[in-house]
Amino acid sequence: MIRRPPRSTPSNSSAASDVYKRQKLVRKRDKKNGFTLTELMVTISIIVVISSILIINFRQGEQSYKLQRNAYLVAQGIRKAQNMALSSSEHNGEIKNYYGVYFDTAGSDFFYIFASDNKIYNPGSNEEVEKIELEEGMVIKDISKNNLNIIFSPPYAVVSFNPSVSRATITVGKESGTCPEDCLYIKVNDKGWVAIETTP
Numbered sequence: 001m002i003r004r005p006p007r008s009t010p011s012n013s014s015a016a017s018d019v020y021k022r023q024k025l026v027r028k029r030d031k032k033n034g035f036t037l038t039e040l041m042v043t044i045s046i047i048v049v050i051s052s053i054l055i056i057n058f059r060q061g062e063q064s065y066k067l068q069r070n071a072y073l074v075a076q077g078i079r080k081a082q083n084m085a086l087s088s089s090e091h092n093g094e095i096k097n098y099y100g101v102y103f104d105t106a107g108s109d110f111f112y113i114f115a116s117d118n119k120i121y122n123p124g125s126n127e128e129v130e131k132i133e134l135e136e137g138m139v140i141k142d143i144s145k146n147n148l149n150i151i152f153s154p155p156y157a158v159v160s161f162n163p164s165v166s167r168a169t170i171t172v173g174k175e176s177g178t179c180p181e182d183c184l185y186i187k188v189n190d191k192g193w194v195a196i197e198t199t200p
Contacts, residue, residue: 085152091115
């Protein structure tokens with residue numbers, strides 16, 4: 001028969017081993033809570049890739065909105081002249097015979113709203129109501145005819161064009177862009193309808 005040794009009472013050595021075991025468990029648990037260098041590098045590279053995609057898309061969207069803003073600026077200028085004719089607005093203390101918009105030549109970045117007693121705007125005269133400039137990098141790429149006057153006669157804002165065309169098309173685009181991708185087309189017909197379109 002094998003004799004078992006008598007049970008030992010807890011001593012300092014077993015208490016020390018319990019403390020050692022607890023410390024070992026704590027160290028293991030602490031090691032599991034951290035990230036490795038590889039995990040950090042993968043996470044940072046994913047964030048960088050996603051950020052660069054977002055920045056590129058933001059810049060493309062910003063250019064698209066800039067083009068739309070400038071096309072609406074031209075359309076609003078035409079409508080402003082039309083509204084001045086409908087309301088027979090005074091300019092320099094007088095109600096004029098004609099209110100209109102003048103586009104000089106393709107490649108310019110501005111146009112004029114004018115009020116005049118004849119159908120042709122005279123640059124540098126007191127007929128100018130407002131000079132409207134497009135944003136930097138945007139130009140009037142093409143117009144139906146150079147020195148185009150879109151004229152509205154009060155009180156009904158009857159439309160006419162000088163030089164004579166059946167309808168006017170003003171192309172607004174990015175200065176360094178190509179049409180039709182980087183352009184919008186403002187069209188005005190002989191009934192006074194003003195529209196912005198994506199095709200010529």
